Amino acid sequence: MNQLSIPAYAKINLTLDVLGKRPDGYHEVEMIMQSIELHDQIILKERKEKGIKISCNHPLVPQDEGNLAYRAAELLIKEYGIEKGIEIKIIKNIPVAAGLAGGSTDAAGVLKGLNELWGLGISRDELMKFGARLGADIPFCILGGTAIARGIGTDLTPISPLPEMELVLVKPGIDISTKEIYSKYKPELVKRKPDLRKMQEAIECRDLEGVKRNLVNVLEDITLYYYPQVAETKKIMENLGTYPVLMSGSGPTLFAIIDSKREADEYAMKLKDRVMGQVIRTRTRSECL
Numbered sequence: 001m002n003q004l005s006i007p008a009y010a011k012i013n014l015t016l017d018v019l020g021k022r023p024d025g026y027h028e029v030e031m032i033m034q035s036i037e038l039h040d041q042i043i044l045k046e047r048k049e050k051g052i053k054i055s056c057n058h059p060l061v062p063q064d065e066g067n068l069a070y071r072a073a074e075l076l077i078k079e080y081g082i083e084k085g086i087e088i089k090i091i092k093n094i095p096v097a098a099g100l101a102g103g104s105t106d107a108a109g110v111l112k113g114l115n116e117l118w119g120l121g122i123s124r125d126e127l128m129k130f131g132a133r134l135g136a137d138i139p140f141c142i143l144g145g146t147a148i149a150r151g152i153g154t155d156l157t158p159i160s161p162l163p164e165m166e167l168v169l170v171k172p173g174i175d176i177s178t179k180e181i182y183s184k185y186k187p188e189l190v191k192r193k194p195d196l197r198k199m200q201e202a203i204e205c206r207d208l209e210g211v212k213r214n215l216v217n218v219l220e221d222i223t224l225y226y227y228p229q230v231a232e233t234k235k236i237m238e239n240l241g242t243y244p245v246l247m248s249g250s251g252p253t254l255f256a257i258i259d260s261k262r263e264a265d266e267y268a269m270k271l272k273d274r275v276m277g278q279v280i281r282t283r284t285r286s287e288c289l
């Protein structure tokens, strides 16, 4: 019986701007997205019997059709009239409801994995279109690397890879829904808008100081305003080092960018004693998949 095991990488947002609200309630965004090494592992096993079986080792992740990875498999099975069944096992390492696209990357992994397992021959662009039907972050999770995202986040332009950078992530001990933060978005709460052109230039020139200077996410102002414990965690992170700290996506995960492995290890150790929440050591991931 055919079987496949693939990594599904998380993302961070190096810049995130909200340009407006569309009639369907979604927001027009402009952001630079970046894959990171932190990943879930997706194990796909073909079954003789029709249907989708899904399991995950994390208690907060749905183990039924509420799982985005389930919906990804269902979409391909319907579109391609597949007669076989599939068992999906997710080994969760990415914190849940964290702003790191955990569910989206699992769905992206299933789309890529089933395309390979069943030899469907779907092009990457076509796979990204299937992904966009399920969630705004999924096309980027299929593409990977470093990319500008526009529209609702699904119009992607790959840019030159960010030089590998060390990261320390802190996921404060609360879960935040993306929908809630977008619904609370108000331009009056935004303190600083990102400069996409400057960030793109810094990435292309491999100017690490420029990258650090241009880290801006307008959703951070919303989440920090409504969730003081996230603001408090950011303060602790900033006071413990000289590294820039930014929230990823709608949060609440905060990340610090650090030059050397040794400094990042030391910083992570210090944070473990001082913050309420999960501390994760990882790095950016430069190549496109």
Ligand SMILES: C[C@@](CO)(OP(=O)(O)O)[C@H](O)COP(=O)(O)OP(=O)(O)OC[C@H]1O[C@@H](n2ccc(N)nc2=O)[C@H](O)[C@@H]1O
Binding pocket: 013, 016, 025, 026, 027, 028, 029, 098, 099, 100, 101, 104, 134, 135, 136, 137, 138, 151, 152, 153, 178, 179, 182, 248, 249, 250, 251
């Ligand atoms: C904020 C970001 C930044 O990368 O990431 P996360 O914090 O979720 O990781 C994304 O825009 C999140 O994308 P994703 O989480 O895939 O969104 P979806 O499942 O499509 O939508 C969830 C809900 O968020 C809102 N939404 C999402 C995307 C968008 N451009 N405008 C929106 O208003 C909608 O209310 C939607 O019902």
Ligand SMILES: Nc1ncnc2c1ncn2[C@@H]1O[C@H](COP(=O)(O)OP(=O)(O)O)[C@@H](O)[C@H]1O
Binding pocket: 060, 061, 062, 066, 067, 068, 069, 090, 095, 096, 097, 098, 099, 100, 101, 102, 103, 104, 106, 107, 176, 178, 249, 251
């Ligand atoms: N495979 C999955 N992994 C994680 N969460 C999932 C998955 N499928 C569905 N979900 C649901 O999606 C919600 C958002 O989780 P997640 O994708 O991790 O957040 P974010 O979009 O902030 O990165 C969770 O609360 C969970 O109920």
